[in-house]
Amino acid sequence: MSGAENVGQDGAKARAALALRVREHIIRMATEGGCFIGASLSCADVIVHLYTEVLDIAPDRLDDDSRDYFFLSKGHDVPALYGTLAELGYIDKDRLKNHLSVDDHIYWHPNRKMPAVEFHSGSLGHLLSVSMGVATDIKLRGGNNKVYVMLGDGECNEGSVWEAALVAGAHKLDNLVVVVDRNEFQANIRTEELIPLEPLQNKWQAMGWHTRRCDGHDFAALDQAFTDLPFGEGAPSVVICDTVRGKGLPSIEKRADRWFVNFTADEIAQLLEELHGQAEAQLTSEALHVR
Amino acid sequence: MTQKSYQDTLEALCAEDDRIVVMTAENRAAIRGLPPKLGPRFIDVGICEQTMIGMAAGLSLRGRVPFVHALSVFLTMRAFEFIRTDLGIAGLKALIVGGVPGFLSDGNGPTHQAIEDIALMRGIPGMHVFCPADNEELVQAIPLLTKTDQACYIRYYDGAAPVTHKSPVEVGKAETLTEGDDIAILSVGFLLKETVKAQQVLSDAGHSTRLCNMRFVSPLDAEAVRDAAKTCKLVVCVEDHFKRGGLYSAVIEQLADEGIHGNVRSIALDQKWFTPGRLPQVLDNEGFTGDKLAKRIEALFKETV
DSSP: OOOGGGOSHHHHHHHHHHHHHHHHHHHHTSBTTOBOHHHHHHHHHHHHHIIIIIOOOOGGGTTOTTSOEEEESSGGGHHHHHHHHHHTTSSOGGGGGGTTOTTSSOSSSOOTTSTTOOSOOOSTTOHHHHHHHHHHHHHHTTOOOOEEEEEETGGGGSHHHHHHHHHHHHTTOTTEEEEEEEOSBOSSSBHHHHSOOOSHHHHHHHTTOEEEEEETTOHHHHHHHTSSSSSSTTSOEEEEEEOOTTTTOHHHHTTTTOOBBOBOHHHHHHHHHHHTTOOOOOOOSOOBOOO | OOOOOHHHHHHHHHHHOTTEEEEESSOOTTTTTHHHHHGGGEEEOOSOHHHHHHHHHHHHHTTOEEEEEEEHHIIIIITHHHIIIIIITTTOOOEEEEESOGGGGGGGOGGGOOSSHHHHHHTSTTOEEEOOSSHHHHHHHHHHHHHSSSOEEEEOOOOOOSSOOSSOOOTTOOEEEEOOSSEEEEEOGGGHHHHHHHHHHHHHTTOOEEEEEOOEEETTOHHHHHHHHHHOSEEEEEEEEETTTSHHHHHHHHHHHHTOOOOEEEEEEOSOOOOOSOHHHHHHHHTOSHHHHHHHHHHHHHHHO
């Protein structure tokens, strides 16, 4: 999908409207068992941007070897991916109602039986290396397609991320692009209060990567950040997207230290109103501390 | 007849099957000559076993058949969750080639002793576990294993054949080298060269002794196991592996599933790592030389039959 016609203010508005609908899907998945709402809301704009402007992919090209690949390594924010896929025609919107049904494949982490889900995830620190295998094969076959993989910032605690980053740099995988959803939270604690990651760009640079950093909620900034890939010859690229956990819902942003939630139907209705500029939801359901 | 080496076999296979890529976590002992032959299809990730398995999954996703190489202990344990999660859950194929498994780590010490590797690998749904007794079996199996749909863990051993084999390697089939109905020895991997001697000693002592070269622990040759348990007064599983989780466990699970009550015993490492040393001394010290195995099996026979 070429983004050329969408670039500019109108394009940004269209993406913002799309992202709003994706957030509605995310909110609706936060009941009857719940979901990881905060992390899903933080990366929703970035995923919308990738699918509308960056990835060379379409619903009828999921078996095309020359498509771009998108891997969601921080699997717990899969509601943002499913919401985007539903809005863009990769999956039926009605299918999202099957969240947590044993008769479908929609649950708290991605399942590759779902259309456009390139690989399952959930265990952090896996898909950078898996995506490197795909990127390596594309190079072996002389392909021009690119491989994108989204990591969480908390996920960057995993040694396997840095092991793989070192190897990707050494192997000069310039068809590989990492996108870090820098929402500043681990599961329940601020990254900088537990295992500080800054200066994060320098860490990737030290591994031999070209780096950029941008506001992950500003579509104009995302337009700029994702132009001219790869950013340089002979090295993989990383875009660190600064985001806010719970973005779009002030009442959730306040609860950013609660990463998994299961709301009542009434709370969901209030959150949907809040998303559209109404009063903040009155949330009484206890959020679940996973750790 | 001169046997082709593992490396030559792999090179020839790569020439005829362009799906194959050869990977290593900087352990080139068995494949030193391949980089110039394979060019970019030889992928060395450095000492990063997890990354290698993740990449192998990605390559497999694109239709490649990766052969991955590292020492058994680091491959199956450091990278276990990657094997289980990226290959296992996805049902992706890779040939996982583990170097110096079991006693073959001789002088390295417990850090390098892969003696729970079979337990881990056979615990993954769909994973095959192949324990070649010698180079002949190893190179014979490689093309077969490339053609199956399943991932396979190969307990690498390329030593000379201690016997003239009676049957070609088939996935999930054991080889019965001698028939017998007093004792059955179920032998795993390179220990065949010791169990062959033990069989001879026991046979000379008047015990009708069957020797089964198991070859695969998964899929297990249920028929060979069933027949040994039903026919022989004593079945002994001999393996350089912890007693828990390896061949012995696989055999008794199989028999229990079928409701067969056999006299099945284990000669393995029971709740201990082995004392490191040079391989012949290790075998002697742990009681796994042909003579010592014969004595231990004879004792089990006296005790239990």
